[in-house]
Amino acid sequence: MFKITERSLYEPICRFLEERIEAKTISEIGGKEGYLDILFQLDSYPFILEIKLGKEEKKLTKAIAQVVDYGLRYNTMNIIVLQFPSIESGQVVLEIENFKxxxxxxxxxxxxxxxYLEKWIEEQRFEEVFEELKNSFKERIRKIDFNSVIKAIREIVQDLYEVIKQAKTDEIFVEVAEKLELFVGLGEIEDKNKAINQVSMLASYLLFNQLLFYHIYKMKTKSNIQELKPIKSINELKNYFSQITNIDYQPIYAVNLVDKLPDRPEIVELINECIKNLLVIRAEHITQDLAGRFFHALLPKEVAKVWAAFYTNPIAAEILARLAIDKWDETILDPACGSGTLLSAAYKRKLELAEENGITLSKAELHKKFVEEDLTGIDIMPFACHLTAINLALQRLEQITDLVRVARMDSLDVAAKLKLTEFKNKGILIKPFHETIQLTLDGEKKSIKKLGTVSPAGKGAKFYLKPVNVVIMNPPFSDRDKLPKDYLDKLKKNELGQKCGHQINLWGYFLSLADLILSQNGKIAAVLPINIARGGATEKIRNLLIENYHIKYIVKPIADLAFSESADFRDILLLAEKRKPKKEDITRIIFLKKSIKKIKENELQQII
Known part of the structure; x- marks a missing residue:
C-alpha cells in the first residue's frame, strides 16, 4: 500500500510531458523559500507547473503568487497551477504503478x-490541457479567454477587499462616495452599514483598476514609467501612481486610496500577491474589440446597484450596434452612456465598416475622428462618464486624446434647447463645467462645480451637440414613483412629458429626447422594457413611434430574462428609423433562443 502525496504525481507527469508534448522536464527544485514542483521547457519556452491535490474549492491566487517568485528567478511568466480534485493527499492506493x-x-x-494560452480550466483531462498548450505554442497564436481573465481579476479584487477592510473605513467611504458622487440623484442612504460595505467593495475594484491601468499602459505604450513589480512599502505604490498621473489619466487615480492604507508588512504582502497575479494574467493582450468591455465587466454587481446601474450585456450591445449602424461615418449619441459599452460597440462597428469600405484613413486617424467627432456620451453619474472616456481611449491606448465627447449632465435638461435653430446649425455648446446642486449623503444640499465634459485626463474640453444619425441607448428604467421628490418635480416640468406622457417611467422621457435629437431618417437603437407594447402609461410614446417611425427590428430574448445584466425585468432591443411608415415596410421580430451569455463574438456575423 502507498500513501499519495503531490510528489507521487511528479514522475508520471514528467514522463507524459516528455513523451507526448516533447518537453524537457526537471522536477522538485529546492531553494531557500521552498520547492518548485515541475520546471519544463517546450521549444525554447520555460514553464513552471504547480500541483495541488484535493476536492476543496481553493482560490489559487496565493499559490500563483508563490510560483511567480520562482518565475522571476527562472526568467519566465509561463505559469500553470492545476488542482486534482479526485486525488486526496494521504489517500492510500494498493497499486502505485497503476495509479501513476x-x-x-x-x-x-x-x-x-x-x-500564448491564458485561461481557466474548470474540468478538463490533464492530457487535453497540455495538448492544447502544445498546439497554442506551435501555432504562436495568442489565445486569451476574456471570461477567464475576468474571473482571475475578481479573485484578486476579493483579496484587495481584505486590504481595504484594514484601512480606516470612514475615510475610505468619504473618499470614494464623495469623489464619485455615488449617491447623486438617488436620495438619502437607507442602510449606512450596507452602503459602507458596498463602497468598500467598490474601493477594492478601484484600487485594482489603478494597478491594472498602470500595468496595461506600461505594456502597451512606449512610456518610460517603471514596470510594475512587487513593492517593499506603500510609498513605492504611491510612486508608481504619481508617475502615470504626471502623464495623464488623473480620474482613475483621483480617488486616493493609497494614502488610506496602513503601511504594515501584512498589507504590503497582500498587495504584492495581487501584483504578482496581475503580472501573469496578461491583461495587456486583451484585443481592441474586447477593450471596451473590460473595465465595466470588472465592476461587482452589488456595487453597480449602489449607483442604479444596469449595464447592457456586451453581446447585446454588439447586436444593437450592428443592426443600427450602416455607414462608417455615422454620428452616434448615447444619452445614458453608463460605462460606455454601447459606444464601444459602436466604435467597433464603425471601424469594421471603414475597413470593409476601403477607407484610406489610418487606424490612428479613424480613432481621432471617432472619439473627437462622431461618438458622444452623456450620463448623470461622473464615475460613469470617466469610465466611458477611458473605454473609448482604450480602443487605441497608445494614442492619447483629451477631446473625447463625453459630458456629465442630465441629458433630459437639454430638451428645451433642441428646438432652437442653433441646435441644427452650429449645435448646443457643452462646456467643461457648470455649477449645480448636489444632494449629499446626509441630505444636505451644497453647491459644487461638476456638470460638463470629461476626458481621460480630467475636466475635458467643450464640444457642440448637434443632430445625430443614431441614438443608441439603454435608458434608465427607474420607476417614477421611486425617484427623489426634487427630481420628480423637475421631471413634471420637463416639456418632454408632452411627447411621452407624464405617467411613464424615466425611459419614456429618453425616447422623447431621442426623437428630438435625431436627424431625419436617423435611427433609434434602444434597450426598452417589454411593457412598451401595452398599457395606458406607455400609449403616448408607443403612438409616437408607430406614427412617425419605421420599426425595423424587435429582438426579444428567450433564454435570458433581459439584455441588461443583473436586471429583474424583461426587455427588448428595438431599432426604428425616423420617417413616416409605409404600407410596404417590414418589421422583423427576432426571438433570440440562444443565451447571450453563450454567444461568442465571432457568431454575431452569422446572426446579423
Missing amino acids: RQVVFQKVRGWIHTE
Missing part, C-alpha cells in the same frame, strides 16, 4: 497563465 498510469487521464481545474 491513470494520473494524466484525471480531470483537473486551475489556471494556465502563459504567453
Whole structure:
C-alpha cells in the first residue's frame, strides 16, 4: 500500500510531458523559500507547473503568487497551477504503478497563465490541457479567454477587499462616495452599514483598476514609467501612481486610496500577491474589440446597484450596434452612456465598416475622428462618464486624446434647447463645467462645480451637440414613483412629458429626447422594457413611434430574462428609423433562443 502525496504525481507527469508534448522536464527544485514542483521547457519556452491535490474549492491566487517568485528567478511568466480534485493527499492506493498510469487521464481545474494560452480550466483531462498548450505554442497564436481573465481579476479584487477592510473605513467611504458622487440623484442612504460595505467593495475594484491601468499602459505604450513589480512599502505604490498621473489619466487615480492604507508588512504582502497575479494574467493582450468591455465587466454587481446601474450585456450591445449602424461615418449619441459599452460597440462597428469600405484613413486617424467627432456620451453619474472616456481611449491606448465627447449632465435638461435653430446649425455648446446642486449623503444640499465634459485626463474640453444619425441607448428604467421628490418635480416640468406622457417611467422621457435629437431618417437603437407594447402609461410614446417611425427590428430574448445584466425585468432591443411608415415596410421580430451569455463574438456575423 502507498500513501499519495503531490510528489507521487511528479514522475508520471514528467514522463507524459516528455513523451507526448516533447518537453524537457526537471522536477522538485529546492531553494531557500521552498520547492518548485515541475520546471519544463517546450521549444525554447520555460514553464513552471504547480500541483495541488484535493476536492476543496481553493482560490489559487496565493499559490500563483508563490510560483511567480520562482518565475522571476527562472526568467519566465509561463505559469500553470492545476488542482486534482479526485486525488486526496494521504489517500492510500494498493497499486502505485497503476495509479501513476491513470494520473494524466484525471480531470483537473486551475489556471494556465502563459504567453500564448491564458485561461481557466474548470474540468478538463490533464492530457487535453497540455495538448492544447502544445498546439497554442506551435501555432504562436495568442489565445486569451476574456471570461477567464475576468474571473482571475475578481479573485484578486476579493483579496484587495481584505486590504481595504484594514484601512480606516470612514475615510475610505468619504473618499470614494464623495469623489464619485455615488449617491447623486438617488436620495438619502437607507442602510449606512450596507452602503459602507458596498463602497468598500467598490474601493477594492478601484484600487485594482489603478494597478491594472498602470500595468496595461506600461505594456502597451512606449512610456518610460517603471514596470510594475512587487513593492517593499506603500510609498513605492504611491510612486508608481504619481508617475502615470504626471502623464495623464488623473480620474482613475483621483480617488486616493493609497494614502488610506496602513503601511504594515501584512498589507504590503497582500498587495504584492495581487501584483504578482496581475503580472501573469496578461491583461495587456486583451484585443481592441474586447477593450471596451473590460473595465465595466470588472465592476461587482452589488456595487453597480449602489449607483442604479444596469449595464447592457456586451453581446447585446454588439447586436444593437450592428443592426443600427450602416455607414462608417455615422454620428452616434448615447444619452445614458453608463460605462460606455454601447459606444464601444459602436466604435467597433464603425471601424469594421471603414475597413470593409476601403477607407484610406489610418487606424490612428479613424480613432481621432471617432472619439473627437462622431461618438458622444452623456450620463448623470461622473464615475460613469470617466469610465466611458477611458473605454473609448482604450480602443487605441497608445494614442492619447483629451477631446473625447463625453459630458456629465442630465441629458433630459437639454430638451428645451433642441428646438432652437442653433441646435441644427452650429449645435448646443457643452462646456467643461457648470455649477449645480448636489444632494449629499446626509441630505444636505451644497453647491459644487461638476456638470460638463470629461476626458481621460480630467475636466475635458467643450464640444457642440448637434443632430445625430443614431441614438443608441439603454435608458434608465427607474420607476417614477421611486425617484427623489426634487427630481420628480423637475421631471413634471420637463416639456418632454408632452411627447411621452407624464405617467411613464424615466425611459419614456429618453425616447422623447431621442426623437428630438435625431436627424431625419436617423435611427433609434434602444434597450426598452417589454411593457412598451401595452398599457395606458406607455400609449403616448408607443403612438409616437408607430406614427412617425419605421420599426425595423424587435429582438426579444428567450433564454435570458433581459439584455441588461443583473436586471429583474424583461426587455427588448428595438431599432426604428425616423420617417413616416409605409404600407410596404417590414418589421422583423427576432426571438433570440440562444443565451447571450453563450454567444461568442465571432457568431454575431452569422446572426446579423
